[in-house]
Amino acid sequence: MDYCNCIEPQWPADELLMKFQFISDFFIALAYFSIPLELIYFVKKSALFPYRWVLVQFGAFIVLCGATHLINLWTFSTHSRTVEVVITTAKVLTAAVSCATALMLVHIIPDLLSVKTRELFLKNKAAQLDHEMGLIRTQEETGRHVRMLTHEIRSTLDRHTILKTTLIELGRTLALEECALWMPTRTGLELQLSYTLHHQNPVGFTVPIHLPVINQVFSSDRAVKISPNSPVAKLRPTGGKYIPGEVVAVRVPLLHLSNFQIYDWPEHSTKCYALMILMLPSDSARHWHVHELELVQVVADQVAVALSHAAILEESMKAREMLMEQNVALDLARREAETAIRARNDFLAVMNHEMRNPMHAIIALSSLLQETELTPEQRLMVETVLKSSNLLATLINDVLDLSRLEDGSLELDLVTFNLHAVFKEVVQLIKPIASVKKLLVTLTLASDLPEHAIGDEKRLMQTILSIVGNAVKFSKEGSISIAACIAKSEPLQDAQAPYFFPVPSDTHFYLRVQVKDSGLGLNPQDIPKLFNKFVQNQSVENRNCGGTGLGLAICKRFVNLMEGQIWIESEGLGKGCTASFVVKLGIAGHSNEPDLCVEPLNRVQTNFPGLKVLLMDDNGVSRMVTKGLLMHLGCDVTVTSSTDECFQVVSPEYKVVFIEIGTSGTGVYEVARAIREKIPTRHWRPLIVALTGNINRATKDNCFRVGMKGVLLKPISLGKMRSVLSELLERGTLHES
């Protein structure tokens, strides 16, 4: 027998027990071997497993355990020493590995556990995100609804469509039972049910606007849940079995055009709201969600904007219609006015012509009658007729003038004229009457008053004459002083024109005329009325004085036309009065003169020494007079008494030829033409001027046609001849007026 160091079993081996142990060991070993195999298999399958090293350790540990148990199988029967060694080695290794594994597991197991918690955490997170996504989706849905609603609402500018669409869409989106809109009435004290979703005919309920629930809604810009029992929410017939759904109310600001005129959006300045009521279906378990409320708020704002657009459009359409109507009316009025003016002008033209003809006949024949042999009574009668007809003629002229002045059709005839001469002529005209009344007339012309000016000479004279005439008329004694000067640029003392500043310029100056009289004077209260038409100073002494009362009115119109002012001052009755006016006149000798006027000659020659002039006149007396006239002006005159003689005598040494037309008829034109042929060179040809006793269009045309340079009306004064010769010599032609 071999020596064995094994310990002899104490008790006899129980075969059964041994067998069981043997089998268990075997199976344990099997299990131990298969576990790592499974592990390896599955780890290999899975992609990530962070603890391979641990797995290896664990596998080694298990394998060794299995090996140990396997080897244990041999210890049940007698075994050799090698088996002992092997099993010891196995056990030692197993021990080592298992300790190492145990140590390792201490580190690893917490990690493994924490993996689990993380997994739980992630799962929670996922659940949360899911939840949130659900919310976002609903919100997006809402947003889409709102956009669609807005689109619907804003696609129309008709207010009813807007509101109806709003209610329908809201009803659809939110699945409402009822949706209604309360609008404020015109008085603003009540809300009237204007639109509902399902009632076809809103009966027009009204509720007072100052209910607390309404105030609550109006004071907040959010949708507010209100009780279904409040008066605004009682929209459906409530039966007992209905549990009414929740009701929400929101305010809809009604913006007006005027609200858009401030720079930032009106927050609290709009006081006008409509009320929108939304009812969830009754008997449903639905509640108002926040996002639904937000939807409602947004919609309410959009509706407000859409309504305001519609309102603006309505207003502008109305305004446009009104404007069109007004335009039509204005057009009609204008046409009527034009017709009226045309009719008036036609009337005036006709009257002008028709009235003046008989007047002319009356005046002419009366004055002729005056020249004949008359008995004193007849003479008196004729004189009265003449005076009356003169007065009538003046009246007609005044009225016609005034009407033309009124409608602005009167235009000034701007000519260059001698300003000093105008005043002197006025004095001359007024002197006879003044001397009869023993009134002293003095004229003072300022030294800086220009001699010539551009303006309407006739009407200026008429104005001055009118004023001076008035002064004479209303003065019984004393003196009349006329003063003319250039107006300085200071405000005039007329209370009626406090802002009139006569500012002279390079081309214009302001003439100031003051007429003072020591006559009857005026009541200061009457002064403003003086310039009105047909007003006369109605004191007793004046009733005898004639006149139409139009004189001053016409003066005022003329002065205004001349861009001036006229005013009268008086200290009272019996203290005389002062009439003054300022008018704008052009400065003569400037380049801005109107084309109508005759340009003033640079100098009017007073003498024409040695000027050779040929005169043709078949009337002896007239010939002598004209010759004397020309000789007085220094000319060297040759006279002829027939056209033949004239033609024979004429030669280039004559500068001017005066031909009397008279009754020679066409002979004159023939000789003119003949002269032109005789002296073809224009430079040497004398200037031919016609003289005639009466001038008319036909004569003028004929003269100019044969090349004459001018037509003069006899009798010619010295001054006129002087200017005629000057003009001829300077310009070579006579400008005909």
Next chain:
Amino acid sequence: MDVNQMERRLVDYTASLFREGLLDDQFTQLQQLQDESNPDFVVEVVSVFFEDSERLLNDLGRTLDQQIVDFKKVHDHVHQLKGSSSSIGAQRVKNGCIAFRNFCEEHNIEGCLKCLQQVKQEYFLVKNKLESLFRLEQQILAAGGSIPMME
């Protein structure tokens, strides 16, 4: 009568002629043409006027006396007379001529004859007055005075 008195009388006389319408502004113009180089201008012109007018008046009388009146001739004569009278400023003569001419255009012999009478009257009247005027002027000049200019 001394010179001043005579001069004053002349002025008054001339003024009266203007006032009565016998003379008009044209006569004043004539007077203005009279100067040292032409001292008798007015007298000369007026003399020619007298000659011309008398001749014309005679012609007119003869022409209107004819069986068949040549109105063209009448017209020419009247035109001449009108021209002359207006040239010296004999206003009433001129006005008479205007009326004469109207009747002449109407071929109204009665009217023409009447007018002729009228014109003759006026003419002689003005002739008289002017002659007196000139006589007065001569007297003044002879007495050493000077003829005042009318304005």
